[in-house]
Amino acid sequence: MSRRPLLDLPPWLAHALRAQRGPVSWSAVVRGALAAGPLLLAALVLGRVSLGVVAAIAAMLAGINDRPGSRRASVKRIGVPALAGAVGLCAGTYAGQYAGPVPLTLLLTALGLLAGGVSAVGPVASAAGTQVLVAAAIGAGMPLPESGWQRGLAFLAGAGWLLALRLALPTPGSVGGDFRFDGERAAVARVYDAIADLLDAAGSAHAEDRRAALTAALDQAQDALTGPRLRRYASSAAERRLHAQYAAALPLAEAATALAWAGEAISPRAAAGPRRLAAAVRAQSPTGPLPAPDRSAPALRALDDALLHAAETFDRGDGRRDLHTRRRTARQLLAAVLGRGGREYGLRVALCFGAGVAAAQALHHARWYGHHTHWYWLPATVVFLVKPDLGPLASRVLCRAAGTVLGALVFAGFAAVLPRPEGLVVLVAVCGALVPVATRHFAAQTAVVTVLVLALVMVGGEPQASAGRIGETLLACAIVLVVGHLPLPGQRGGGVRQRLTEAASAAYAYLTHVLGEAEAGAGAGAGAEAQGGDRAPRWTLRREAYRALAEARTAIALSAAELPALARHTAGTDEVAALLERLVDTTTACAVHLDDTGRLTPRHTRHLGELLDQLEEVRELLGPTVPAVPRLPVAA
Template sequence: MPLRTPRLAVPPWLAHALRAQRGPVPWSAVVRGTLAAGPLLLVAVLAGRPSAGVAAALGAMLAGINDRPGSRRTAVTRLGLPALAGACGLLAGTYAGLHVGAVALTVLLTGLGLLAGAVSAVGPVASGSGTQLLVAAAIGAGMPLPEPGWQRALFFLAGAGWLLVLRLALPTRAAATGGDYRFDGERDAVAAVYDAVAALLAGAGGADATARRARLTAALDHAQDALSGPRLRRYASSSAERRLHAQYAAALPLAEAATALAWAGDDVPARAARGPRRLAAAVRAGNHPGPLPAPARSAPALRALDDALLHAADAFDRGAGTPHPGKPARRRTAGALLRTVVGPGGREYGFRVALSFGAAVAVAQALHHTHWYGDHAHWYWLPATAVFLVKPDLGPLASRVLCRAAGTVLAAVLFAGLAALLPRPAGLVALVAVCGALIPVATRHFAAQTAVITVLVLALVMVGGEPPASWSRIGETLLACGIVLLVGHLPAPGQRGGTVRARLARAAHAADAYLGHVLGDGTADDRAGRWALRREAYRTLAEARTAIDLAAAELPALAKQSEGTDEVAAVLERLVDLTTACAVHLDDTGRLTSRHTERITGLLDELARLRERAGLRPSEIPDARQAPALSGRPVPRTGVERILPVRR
């Protein structure tokens, strides 16, 4: 028998470094990037104020990194809040760099890193704000621009604000499909939900049903975010807005029924997916879906799907009328945000950021004052690089370091050649415009993003009057990589894996609330409340799964600290799917079958075993084997007897 050559397994951290996001080219973002940093810099150069153009181009560049696909309303927050934080950091860094010594500056920036890192644990927008705060603070403290701090901050805000104006004013390609072009991002997001429902129904009995349900969760999260941003009109929303909210609300019972059918594992008739697909096309085109094929009504979940299609058809026919009953996205309270900041996830991330940023500032200051860099020091690049490297949302630590080093070396070599050939300053301004156009595409891979931003920054430095610094940029990047690698593997105060544990705990308590509502304290008429709890459960589970997958791709010394959490998340996902199936069955029959109750008991027992194996505390993943709610809350006996079958 011939021997098989064993296949070499690629380590997870290396596989992540070699993997890039895929998708169509975001041409609208490319156009905005072309019209942002380059033209601002050109106007400033023609006006004889190149340094002002450098500050504005930096604001536009950092805003361009956050210019991701989505709706216009969410862009106001996604681009605006980080820009405000960056302006504050630039202002604080400028005056600190002018009026305090090296030691005091290091202490001040380290404290700022602790605050920004803890706040970054709140979410993506907070993470972007913390990053821009620290990067701009380092630039303000070290970049020798002639403008005072308040002018730098204003120019920085002007650059970011110009990109935001472009984001709000320029129509995208989707606007050609009809409807109010201001809401094309919202239309795409809502239509994607119906497409995901159709895909889940088509694969309900297949092996990839779980993956399709996860894609449905992602689509619902994206649509929820797209519709929950600030309104573009101050007073009553337009008919297009009301229509989109109604169409999103009509998708919630469809998603619930589709999830219940996927849990049952039975093949669903092909015609069941045609209705959601027609609804998706109607959302994109801004018209009515026409007749919807009704599925068979042979099972509770199929009857729920048919009823949901009828409600959706009614919502689409009413157009801008009263939306289908539903609750808006629940916003986290100030108390919840504060608990996240001071919780284990915020403390651990704040500690890592503060130590990495502070160590980079200290090393850069020491090298700067020993004149190792020469008279024109770019010491601020070292801490600014450390800030990007320490961000976990950019990938595992080893992958980030590898991509950053490779991208910087490639960009430095490329820019050295371009700088020798391009005319100044016209050629450098054109290079900034080209890099601005490439940023939306380069964000799909950290190495590509690093290369594009490095070329852009090196061009800005030369336009601002500083000498070329390609080779010193390589040395500073490698030094920052070493600092962040060291800090990332140092033992942290408290329990490691705080971010993973904190998000998993949030997911467990959200699943607790959902299961308790369905099996105990919920009412059959409060479907809107149930859908809101289901959305929160799936959203927090998706966030926990993202953090777990990221931690699992770290080097073994870090990956082992989150061992077992992926199994806990998988059980929680099955439990929430089961809860959804129970809710649909209770709506139809008023009681559960033995299959439902036995699955609930089995999953709760498995969850308790996995909690002990993963070393999770009861406060994180409560032991709920005494009651049919995760937290073990006393469920009224009458409520349990009402929904559970009587065993004789």
């Protein structure tokens, strides 16, 4: 009997109370401690405190983007937003110097429209959009003696310092070995572990969750391996080997998905091979003998052949296969910016950011309000609140308000007892170390960042400003709540529907490719020859389909946790995503069966037909850009 929760909380409140789980990245904690604090100390020694404050802010923002993963992925994850932030800081500085309150508000609103649209492209683009707006507000409002280009260079230096720490420092526990690829190695090993977990769950109620976990592991490994080379040439044997080991996992994942789709339990012996492969990846060693699974069914034969191929790849050790991925073209990126999601996102960000700038400018120039040096706090806070990447709107507002109040009160206590500036520098270093831990919950992250920012402001020579920070954060929360619920032109939930449309297009492209193989009589066995380049396009399409579905699922889950007034606009999309997932699972089972027999069974075509009929009935939720439903072949 299942245990019911003590409190049946509404989704928007439950999300606000939920924290991420997982191990603490102690290497990120060390990098955080060595980032903003030492930069600020060096600036104090050199007598350039204002530039040190800018560099420390950049290091703090880079620390927020310093997530677990590979070193090569961190170059894009940290570097691209830092470049955007430097540009925004320069632009905001010159706009603040030469534009009056009204032109400045209009310029920053237009920048918000552009940054919001770009944020719809993906996580890195969203982080870049956040930093360009935050930095533009800081540049326009922070009173510093340096020119715009000097501030921009200081910003790049601060973010570049943390990135250099990320690339140079070894991960704890890997000292003495080749730690350059520890992130990639761990990600590839998790793929093999996820394959084994899915095989163990075949025929059980946990199979669907394990398949989703396998998709997440493959996405993380793909991200870890795609990025700038850590050496000029692909001459590192370790680097080539990891690419080959990832590629060898794709047919294994395909066979495991087909076995889970069949819904029948299999022998525990089948999962032993992938677990040994995971151990071999971590230990950088050959696999040794692998237990062969039963070959009584097409999917089991595919699993056995994929294990043999993987063993050959591991034992060969020189990795001859590279990663097959598709880059988004400039036209596709522009379509994402100008699509339904990009337009809705950009308009809402522009309205919120513009309203924040206008309110801050009005308070800044109001005689009754008194001295208002930090007017940039209000629009900068609005930027973080309007970002759906950080959670549903109500959850963001609640967490931001609670975190700011807590952080401001904590800082007020520290400011009363700490010596200046030495004690504040130590406080900045401690907060930098806490940022990677606090990213588990938005309220905790807000509290840590609030303490850090208030300390930086005081080091820069400003008086204690906890009360102002609380007041303007609450005003920003009110602005975002109002604008977030305004009725705007077009259909609400555009971001979710855009993700769902992309997932449907990817699923249909994958199905069309597999059906093309069926019509061409492809599938002459899944042996060593079948693992060659002719299967690479299919694996690429399969990865794109599952990845697009995972992104759509994330967007749908966030939308479902909004207040009812917003959540109702995406009602029913979760069921459509579930249909698409079953379609991709069935397509994978068809592909494995085609490899073995060259034709589909009535069971396969029946399942495909039922799923396509159901998707045709909900086509209005997918959008007009979804291609036509593929034609099914007649079963043999």
